[in-house]
Amino acid sequence: MIWERDEKAILRLHKPEEEMEYILVTDVGSTTTKARLFQKIKGEWRYVLSGEAPTTVEAPYENVIMGVQNAIREVEELTGLKILSDEGKIIKPHYDGHGVDFYCTTSSAGGGLQMMVAGVIKTMTAESANRAALGAGAIVMDVIAVDDGRPDYEKIERIRHLRPDMILLAGGTDGGTTTLVMQIAELIAAANPRARLGADYKLPLVFAGNKAVRPAIKKLMGDKFALSIVDNIRPVLEIENTEPARRAIHELFMEHVMSHAPGYPELMTWTDLDILPTPAGEGMAMQLIAYIEKKNVLGVGLGGATTNVYSVFDGKFVRSVSANLGMSYSICNVMKEAGIKNIMRWIPFEIDEGDLVDILRNKMIRPTTIPHTLKSLVVEHAVAREALRLGLKHHKTIATRLKGAKRAQRMIGDILEYTLKETYIDMMKIDIIAGTGGLLSHAPRRVQSMLILTDGFQPEGVTKMYQDSVFMMPHLGVLSKAFPEIAWNIFDKDCLIRLGTIIAPAGTANQGEPVAKVRIELPEGEVFERDVTFGEIIRVPLAERTQAKAIISPTHDFDVGAGLGKTLETTIEGGVVGVVIDARGRPLVLPEDDEERRKTLVRWFESLDMYPEAFLKECKGE
Amino acid sequence: MGKKSVEKESAEEAYAYTPGLKVKREVTVSKTRLLPIPGEVLVKEGDIVDFDTIVARAEVPGKPNIVKASEILNVKPEDLPAFMVKKVGDEVKEGEIIAKYTPFWGLIKRFVKSPVDGVIESISDVTGRIVIREPPTPVEVKAYIPGKVTKVLPRRGVVIETHAAFVQGIFGIGGERHGELRIVVDSPDDVLTPDRIAPEHKGKIIVGGSLITLEAFKKAVELGVRGIIVGGVRGVDLTECLGYEIGVAITGHEDISLTLIITEGFGRMSMSRRTFNLLKEFEGYEAAINGATQIRAGVIRPEIIIPHEKHFSGREGEELSRGMRPGTLVRIIREPYFGKIGKVVSLPVHLQKIETESLVRVLEVQLDEGVVVVPRANVEIIEE
Known part of the structure; x- marks a missing residue:
């Protein structure tokens, strides 16, 4: 048993699990609806193929069903399996070349689930509410708190103009402040925000704060909002209990939000499992990896519009979403936030800054175009590194220790001054990095995604690297709610590509100084042994699903996980790229001098066989 | 790439559709002109409007102002209602007294004055705060294009053609x-x-x-x-x-x-x-x-x-639902041929490797300098 299936989320089963043969899962994305067909072949569940079609949530169609049907029709054409009835509905259960046994879906069409969260103290209850909403797969439009630095009228203006799908209101420990919670509640009630999908229904609001104010909240908000009251998110300051809020968010998402989106009421009658927001599905897939491997995982979904970062660290799951960091629609926001110079530093050829700006702006206005030349591919890879860097930086502000714990007795004023603690994310303790998203999965050479993930996240010590083959993490995530074993089998066999292992000693030195002695005992008796010097990056082939023993002895200024200068003996796993020994130092610093920087990049790329040889020679001016 | 894409290719005819700009x-x-919130439509079906004709108007609820009344009076929040001079629903003027506390036979006098013109919306005995709603502000929607009102959407707006x-x-x-x-x-x-x-x-x-x-x-x-x-x-x-x-x-x-x-x-x-x-x-x-x-x-x-009122003879604006096919005029929208215009020569069925080493669907385009191969994602149709 991987994890208990979520019986509450399952709406119906058409057949006992052991008799099922076909499962269909879709993801209704903001631009594309993606269907994935799974089949039990010789007793084992496998991915069969995909069908894709444009999402039809917007005018002139305004009915999401059409996109789902079109994606399914593609699956029908490719398999010969007749899935849709003459009325255009999914035939269930499967019989004689007709229909499937189970259908479920995730959705992010029309902007996904957009929430506003509020709490009393920015770094305590509001922060917990933010984490709960993000973990439930929402895009958090704003976090309102008593101490967020904005005067009341400004908060009210903001709330009036946001048009969220839902509000999560937290605040106060059980038995703690009542007045401050009510102040925030009154602010929201006075602002009277309208729901995004129409003015004619009540905006859902989840209250997960001090239980003592529940009657007052009911009185104040019961008529104006579709109110749902759940257990306190911070019953005491030492505990964060996001699960009840997350569940309520998913229930209200189905009941109130989805039911007002065009075509969804019908789609809801088709699904055998509650519809999940796409990032919630993706997050479940990341948790599945951590759960199976019993490791700390850092995951990323690098999309066209947004970057989702997930971490499962010592069992704690956190998601962050950088809503405007992405590789197509949001490419210029990466440029804006990172600065053009930070993008240019990853480019190994000379390029005028203004020309680079125009290249990125043109990608923004024509987001579906793809790089045709190696130069434009390299430019996009440069942006990806910065999107990842910024996404992780943002994630670390969400993945923080609980603030205020053990200080419950102090006055609020003291707590306001309480200094922010650093994140608990320690790159040395991240065992696995998993990436998904168009740019990574379409990288012509897998080593490109491995280096992009490495440069963007800068893992330390020994880290395994995964990416998905075909985009289906949300599909498998939602499926894992009902059938965790089936989902994992498909995940393991057909979805996860093992890129390999990265060995990155943390520390810095001068160019050419010794960093570590690395010995890798490869299968069939072969041994790789080398004194690695600072500034080098080396690739050692080790096939997918093979293991090797590694003995890494860093010099006294470097650490690979056992401590400074301490030898680490471990088993490493291979992959389509193999093992990459990255002795470029942590933090990774590129040469200041432009020419020197370009030469260094070319040297690294040559060593890893990143891009075609002729192109790299051209970069060097040869 | 791989199995799926190849199968997909063989299942399709040489057909693609990339919308261009009109x-x-x-x-x-036809323009639908809508109010942000329900209001009043000022024109009727059949009316002729100009660019600046106001076609609909609504009133957006005024800003709420929060007054920390119990704090100002220095009383407990639950006691605030007892000291109110105005009640919920009352209209108030800026500077008008809305609550007062005069203990010790008037030796101490504390007042709460309204910071704005508005209406008392709520008085909280939990937080001791009063919400005063400012008067609504009007919003107007202009026609934007001159033409005829072809439809009135009651309380919401109009369609102009x-x-x-x-x-x-x-x-x-x-x-x-x-x-x-x-x-x-x-x-x-x-x-x-x-x-x-x-x-x-x-x-x-x-x-x-x-x-x-x-x-x-x-x-x-x-x-x-x-x-x-x-x-x-x-x-x-x-x-x-x-x-x-x-x-x-x-x-x-x-x-x-x-x-x-x-x-x-x-x-x-x-x-x-x-x-x-x-x-x-x-x-x-x-x-x-x-x-x-x-x-x-x-x-x-x-x-x-x-x-304008001109009428042109001849065919114009062929609908693009038929998609891209040999002979279609396209504009290349990405380097290395950015901005060039040419006619589609062919739409090969199989995926082809381009300079980046990606395997993608391509098309052949006739440019002045000869026939070039371009990813299908990198062209847009020009409507003839």
């Missing part, structure tokens, strides 16, 4: 404006420099060629030009014009005095001849323009609407 001499343009030429740009800034069209360059390849702009262009919409320089943009603002339509602009210049960098392409609400529409892209890009010739044909006409652009799902492109 460039039409003659269409019926007009006979016009219609051109979509690729990106714009600035909102709805109207003005007379003036061509200020000789060819679509010309750069729009400051010397092309004169005081007589005040209030006009000027049409340039391949690029507008930063200096020209500044001069246009200075002289009160209402709109600029041009092939391209440099990204760095756009940032300089706005004073900030645009991160996500959702535009139309910039605080600038003119509307800028680019028809081709960023950098120097000759305006397509078809677009240029059409605009030239309607020089002197009054046009409505809107720079609003949204590139995410629910795409909005900037638009130029030129109402």
Whole structure:
């Protein structure tokens, strides 16, 4: 048993699990609806193929069903399996070349689930509410708190103009402040925000704060909002209990939000499992990896519009979403936030800054175009590194220790001054990095995604690297709610590509100084042994699903996980790229001098066989 | 890539569809003009409206003001209702006393005055705060295009139709404006420099060629030009014009005095001849323009609407639902052939390896310099 299936989320089963043969899962994305067909072949569940079609949530169609049907029709054409009835509905259960046994879906069409969260103290209850909403797969439009630095009228203006799908209101420990919670509640009630999908229904609001104010909240908000009251998110300051809020968010998402989106009421009658927001599905897939491997995982979904970062660290799951960091629609926001110079530093050829700006702006206005030349591919890879860097930086502000714990007795004023603690994310303790998203999965050479993930996240010590083959993490995530074993089998066999292992000693030195002695005992008796010097990056082939023993002895200024200068003996796993020994130092610093920087990049790329040889020679001016 | 894509290819005919931007001499343009909240529609079906006719009006609820009353009176929140002079629903004026506390036979006097004109909305005995709602503010919706009201959407707005030429740009800034069209360059390849702009262009919409320089943009603002339509602009210049960098392409609400529409892209890009010739044909006409652009799902492109009463003979605006096929005219929208226009020669069925080493669906295009192979994702159809 991987994890208990979520019986509450399952709406119906058409057949006992052991008799099922076909499962269909879709993801209704903001631009594309993606269907994935799974089949039990010789007793084992496998991915069969995909069908894709444009999402039809917007005018002139305004009915999401059409996109789902079109994606399914593609699956029908490719398999010969007749899935849709003459009325255009999914035939269930499967019989004689007709229909499937189970259908479920995730959705992010029309902007996904957009929430506003509020709490009393920015770094305590509001922060917990933010984490709960993000973990439930929402895009958090704003976090309102008593101490967020904005005067009341400004908060009210903001709330009036946001048009969220839902509000999560937290605040106060059980038995703690009542007045401050009510102040925030009154602010929201006075602002009277309208729901995004129409003015004619009540905006859902989840209250997960001090239980003592529940009657007052009911009185104040019961008529104006579709109110749902759940257990306190911070019953005491030492505990964060996001699960009840997350569940309520998913229930209200189905009941109130989805039911007002065009075509969804019908789609809801088709699904055998509650519809999940796409990032919630993706997050479940990341948790599945951590759960199976019993490791700390850092995951990323690098999309066209947004970057989702997930971490499962010592069992704690956190998601962050950088809503405007992405590789197509949001490419210029990466440029804006990172600065053009930070993008240019990853480019190994000379390029005028203004020309680079125009290249990125043109990608923004024509987001579906793809790089045709190696130069434009390299430019996009440069942006990806910065999107990842910024996404992780943002994630670390969400993945923080609980603030205020053990200080419950102090006055609020003291707590306001309480200094922010650093994140608990320690790159040395991240065992696995998993990436998904168009740019990574379409990288012509897998080593490109491995280096992009490495440069963007800068893992330390020994880290395994995964990416998905075909985009289906949300599909498998939602499926894992009902059938965790089936989902994992498909995940393991057909979805996860093992890129390999990265060995990155943390520390810095001068160019050419010794960093570590690395010995890798490869299968069939072969041994790789080398004194690695600072500034080098080396690739050692080790096939997918093979293991090797590694003995890494860093010099006294470097650490690979056992401590400074301490030898680490471990088993490493291979992959389509193999093992990459990255002795470029942590933090990774590129040469200041432009020419020197370009030469260094070319040297690294040559060593890893990143891009075609002729192109790299051209970069060097040869 | 792999198995799935190959199978997909073989299951399809040589067929693809990439929508292009519309460039039409003659269409019926229909605009739905909606209020942000329900209100009153001021015109009726069949009415003839002009650019600036107000077609609908509504009142947006006023701002709520929160007054920390119990704090000011120095009483417990639960005692506040006892000290209120005004009750929920009462109208109040700025400076008017709404609550007072006078203990010790009036020796101590504390008052709460309304900070604004408005109505008392709530009095909280939990937080001790009073909410005063300011009077509603009116919002009006203009016709934006001259034409006929063809439908009234009760309390929400109207649909207006007009006979016009219609051109979509690729990106714009600035909102709805109207003005007379003036061509200020000789060819679509010309750069729009400051010397092309004169005081007589005040209030006009000027049409340039391949690029507008930063200096020209500044001069246009200075002289009160209402709109600029041009092939391209440099990204760095756009940032300089706005004073900030645009991160996500959702535009139309910039605080600038003119509307800028680019028809081709960023950098120097000759305006397509078809677009240029059409605009030239309607020089002197009054046009409505809107720079609003949204590139995410629910795409909005900037638009130029030129109402006219001309009727052209012959076929125009072949519908694109048939998709791309040999002979279709396309524009390449990415390096290395960015901006070039040619006819589709063929749409090979199998995936092909391009310079990046990616395996993608491609098409062959006939350009002046010969036949080139381009990813299908990198072209757009030009409507003939």
